[in-house]
Amino acid sequence: MSQPIIHQLDILYPFIQAPMFGVTTPEMVAAATETGCLGSLPLGDWSAEQSVQAIRATKALCNGQFAVNLFVHKVPQADEALKTQYAGSKQFIEALAADHGIEVSLPGIDEINVDDYHAQLDAALEEGCRIISFTFGNLDEESIRKCKDKGVLLIGTCTSVDEALILEQSGIDMICVQGLEAGGHRGSFATEDIPQIGGLSLLSRVYDSVKVPLIYAGGMYNARTVLAAKMIGASGFQVGTLLLNANESALQPFERAGLKDRGESDIMLTRSFSGRYARGLRNTFIDALEHSGHILPYPYQNRLTQSLRKAARDAGHTGFVNLWAGQSLSGLPERSTKEILTDLVMDTAALNNEY
Ligand SMILES: Cc1cc2nc3c(=O)[nH]c(=O)nc-3n(C[C@H](O)[C@H](O)[C@H](O)COP(=O)(O)O)c2cc1C
Numbered sequence: 001m002s003q004p005i006i007h008q009l010d011i012l013y014p015f016i017q018a019p020m021f022g023v024t025t026p027e028m029v030a031a032a033t034e035t036g037c038l039g040s041l042p043l044g045d046w047s048a049e050q051s052v053q054a055i056r057a058t059k060a061l062c063n064g065q066f067a068v069n070l071f072v073h074k075v076p077q078a079d080e081a082l083k084t085q086y087a088g089s090k091q092f093i094e095a096l097a098a099d100h101g102i103e104v105s106l107p108g109i110d111e112i113n114v115d116d117y118h119a120q121l122d123a124a125l126e127e128g129c130r131i132i133s134f135t136f137g138n139l140d141e142e143s144i145r146k147c148k149d150k151g152v153l154l155i156g157t158c159t160s161v162d163e164a165l166i167l168e169q170s171g172i173d174m175i176c177v178q179g180l181e182a183g184g185h186r187g188s189f190a191t192e193d194i195p196q197i198g199g200l201s202l203l204s205r206v207y208d209s210v211k212v213p214l215i216y217a218g219g220m221y222n223a224r225t226v227l228a229a230k231m232i233g234a235s236g237f238q239v240g241t242l243l244l245n246a247n248e249s250a251l252q253p254f255e256r257a258g259l260k261d262r263g264e265s266d267i268m269l270t271r272s273f274s275g276r277y278a279r280g281l282r283n284t285f286i287d288a289l290e291h292s293g294h295i296l297p298y299p300y301q302n303r304l305t306q307s308l309r310k311a312a313r314d315a316g317h318t319g320f321v322n323l324w325a326g327q328s329l330s331g332l333p334e335r336s337t338k339e340i341l342t343d344l345v346m347d348t349a350a351l352n353n354e355y
Pocket of ligand 1: 018019020021023042043044069134135157178181182183184185217218219220238239240241242323324325326327328
């Protein structure tokens with residue numbers, strides 16, 4: 001079942017190092033590639049210039065191809081109502097931070113950059129990237145055509161059957177099916193509220209509904225969970241949370257310590273940090289924001305909280321940083337990306353042979 005994926009992605013094993021903006025480093029991507037898996041470099045909300053720098057830094061370390069990953073979101077118009085709401089949220093969050101000893105001046109709405117993905121996509125194409133994965137939406141027709149003209153392989157993310165159908169109908173080559181268990185942002189885009197369907201049901205139903213190869217993401221952390229996804233219809237396996245504590249992760253020591261001895265009751269879906277639902281560790285900021293009425297739509301909330309998150313990170317303050325993690329957060333290995341992925345690949349092969 002995994003043969004087409006291996007050939008199309010030019011990898012030895014059908015495992016994908018999940019793009020994790022803020023966590024994935026060029027070193028992590030290179031290590032995944034060296035292991036024979038697909039490394040993924042997330043470009044998140046970087047400018048085109050920052051994206052080019054990261055792509056070049058990764059190319060310098062990588063022997064093989066890697067995927068670049070885009071946030072494909074629509075930017076809501078900043079009308080008067082949104083401007084007023086933004087000013088209120090800014091005031092609320094600045095006061096909250098000050099109460100907790102973080103003095104930070106957040107940007108006004110006219111000072112933030114809310115560009116969409118087009119400049120990043122052009123930069124990735126200019127840099128010769130040949131595998132592009134994306135989340136939060138679907139590429140527009142013109143972008144898909146541009147990619148196809150250059151022979152780029154496209155991987156879209158779905159969190160519902162409807163989203164999978166939209167992606168397939170627009171010619172996307174592979175679909176990453178993201179289970180509700182997954183760490184980080186939900187890739188949802190077809191409905192206002194995020195779909196609540198669990199990973200196993202979703203994967204099975206998407207498998208019954210589309211013909212393109214499926215990559216599963218969400219809750220896989222050992223051979224058993226990978227093989228479960230394989231049995232239900234996945235030909236590729238994307239792991240994120242398992243790599244959070246890898247040597248090549250960008251997480252700082254205080255963030256790694258914050259992940260220790262935590263379980264599923266410590267994590268939740270929240271829009272507090274970015275305005276889009278993401279799964280991560282509950283903390284002071286989330287508790288204060290969740291029912292405050294001060295959460296703006298993405299990307300406004302994301303931009304508004306950016307300097308606060310940076311100040312908190314510099315100060316080692318776990319209460320105000322976004323620490324994304326999935327439901328299989330437990331006993332995260334503290335080893336190299338290569339060792340973690342090699343073990344997963346080998347254990348899966350061994351268990352597969354037993355049946
Ligand atoms: C810290 C973190 C950051 C993430 N950032 C991205 C991202 O930039 N782009 C993306 O497509 N998915 C992102 N994700 C989601 C992953 O690609 C993947 O769906 C998820 O990690 C799989 O579930 P798991 O965490 O249970 O392994 C992120 C996940 C985590 C944990």
